[in-house]
Amino acid sequence: MSSAELSQTLCVDGRRLWQSLEQMGELGATPTGGVRRLALSREDKLARDMFVSLCRASGYAVRIDALGNIYARRPGRDESLAPVTTGSHLDSQPVAGKYDGPYGVLAGLEALRSLDQHGVSTRRPIELIVWTNEEGARFQPVCMSSAAVAGVFPVQQALDAQDADGVCVGDALQTIGYAGPHDPVCPAMHCYIEAHIEQGPVLEREGLSIGAVEGVIxxxxxxxxxxxxxxxxxxxxxxxxxxxxxxxxxxxxxxxxxxxxxxxxxxxxxxxxxxxxxxxxxxxxxxxxxxxxxxxxxxxxxxxxxxxxxxxxxxxxxxxxxxxxxxxxxxPPTHFAPRCVEAVRAASAKWGYGVRKMYSGAAHDAMHIARIAPTGMIFIPCKDGVSHNEAELITPEDAAAGANVLLHTLVALANGD
Ligand SMILES: [Zn+2]
Structure with missing residues (x-):
């Protein structure tokens, strides 16, 4: 398929994406409409199980590393090449909404499923990653496992981190069955693109669908x-x-x-x-x-x-x-790779979505991965800029727009040099 043909026909299934977000939002749901899914809790295990079973149902090989990071792989035509990667997190703050984290994971899954559905192969493999303990609510620090993968601190230091009850990450991983056999240190990545809700008011105020994120303040x-x-x-x-x-x-x-x-x-x-x-x-x-x-x-x-x-x-x-x-x-400020930022902007423009470049005011796993691979992020608006709050809300239209941009960004990067 030529790239012109791809841009005409290749799109995500917005309904399927929304259903998966709703389904994920039920795991750890609170009576007041939010989510409580602390890292490595029973609810986190349920969310991981759902993710793994959806990936396996689509035929993606799943591997889990010693920090409980989950990698689902859609093969490329040349399996000797480093994969293009995407992902986010499934853990939440103690009082949280449904979309901070799961949006990026499930938009990534939707992108892979859409490639299958449209019979599109890519030159490079694509890997979809769930990072353990992004929120830093139960175990410190925030973005723990992406930091360890990127070599910011030793893996053992992450495994030894304890929650308020003295339970360490290593034991909590064993308890929920996600202490995997694979070495988490610096897996080869061609690049990393993370989709996430903005968690701020800028896109909504400016009436835009997509933020092409240039870095983290x-x-x-x-x-x-x-x-x-x-x-x-x-x-x-x-x-x-x-x-x-x-x-x-x-x-x-x-x-x-x-x-x-x-x-x-x-x-x-x-x-x-x-x-x-x-x-x-x-x-x-x-x-x-x-x-x-x-x-x-x-x-x-x-x-x-x-x-x-x-x-x-x-x-x-x-x-x-x-x-x-x-x-x-x-x-220090993180600056993402210009070619990843440009790939996001170009994919947005191709779809006719309103897009602006912007910096993230919040930390993300992408901040650490930028140390070991060219990295970019895609933001979608969230209502009133509210997050870390049960009232956190996105629209199905914005969710689908961000997933389409992710899909086309991944394809462009996976077929490029
Ligand atoms: Zn997040």
Whole structure:
């Protein structure tokens, strides 16, 4: 089939995709319309079982590695070539919607089934991957197994990670029967394309169907501890106070202004606070804040980072507070492979879908895989930009559009050099 003919006829079955999403959404369903499917839980096992049985029903060979990552393979005409890969995750946050993760997995499955249905072969094999523990809700860190596969940290470190009850990943994998025999370290990949819901409001606001994701924004993250002096709020004149909560309030305000100064790409936030003694009649002795700044451009990120540190120091000094800064996380921006981004954009344009390039504000497995293979992502809109929330919602039309773009991107990459 020529590429012109392919673009006319090769499309996904949107109804079948939607049915599979609904079916997956029943596994770990909550009474209030969401999903609770923590990594390596009973519900995660059910979701994995469903995925594996659908893959086997289509004749795809399934292998499982020592981290429980599942790889389903549709052979290519030349089996000596490294596969084009796609995938996402099936685990969820404790309170979550149905589409964050499963959308990418099931859009990938729909793409493979559509190739079968239309009798289309590809030069390279295509592999569909389910990554273990993307969410980092039960076991830390987030995107655990893609990080281990990409060599960010040793596989054993991931297997040893424990949940709040002291159960480690290795034992949890054994319990649900997904501790596979294969070595997870760096399987050969020609490239990796992940479809995902945007988890933000941009595509919906702009009336677009597809985001051609250029990368993932970088993060500098801090825990800030301000220590002053506990004292009586009635007897201590204003000028004598060393008020940790008042200092924290100034920092919160200044951090927000910092983010606003770097709009639209920059973000800066304080997102949690603990106050001691947290008593109505006592000036706060201590305030502990989490604060971070994010940007897609590393020079801009580092400029924000410098200003963030400066404002912590300046405000603590002006308020007479002791400052302890713990730099807990530094993640440079990830830039995806231009040819993968372009393949996504071109596939969208071929279908006439509204598309824009954009960076992801959230971490994804693709962020780690970009270290070992040319990588891209496809975003589809989600209602009001809401996710990590039971109200998370996508439309069947957008789901099908994203899957069509994934299908044609995979075909282009699997038939290219
Ligand atoms: Zn996700």
């Amino acid at each position: 970088g993060i500098e993250s801090y825990e800030v501890t301000l220590t002053g002096q506990a004292a009586h709020i009635g007897t201590t004149p204003m000028s004598y106070r060393r008020d940790a909560l008042a200092g924290a309030a100034r920092i919160i305000h200044a951090v927000r202004q910092l983010g606003q100064a770097y709009e639209p790409a920059g973000r800066a936030s304080c997102s949690s606070i603990q106050v001691l003694p947290n008593v109505r009649s006592v000036i706060a002795q201590q305030a502990k804040l989490t604060a971070d700044c994010r940007h897609e451009n590393n020079a801009q990120l580092q400029a924000m980072h410098g200003q963030l540190r400066e404002l912590f120091t300046r405000i603590a000094e002006e308020e007479g507070l002791a400052l302890q800064l713990d730099h807990i996380w530094t993640v």
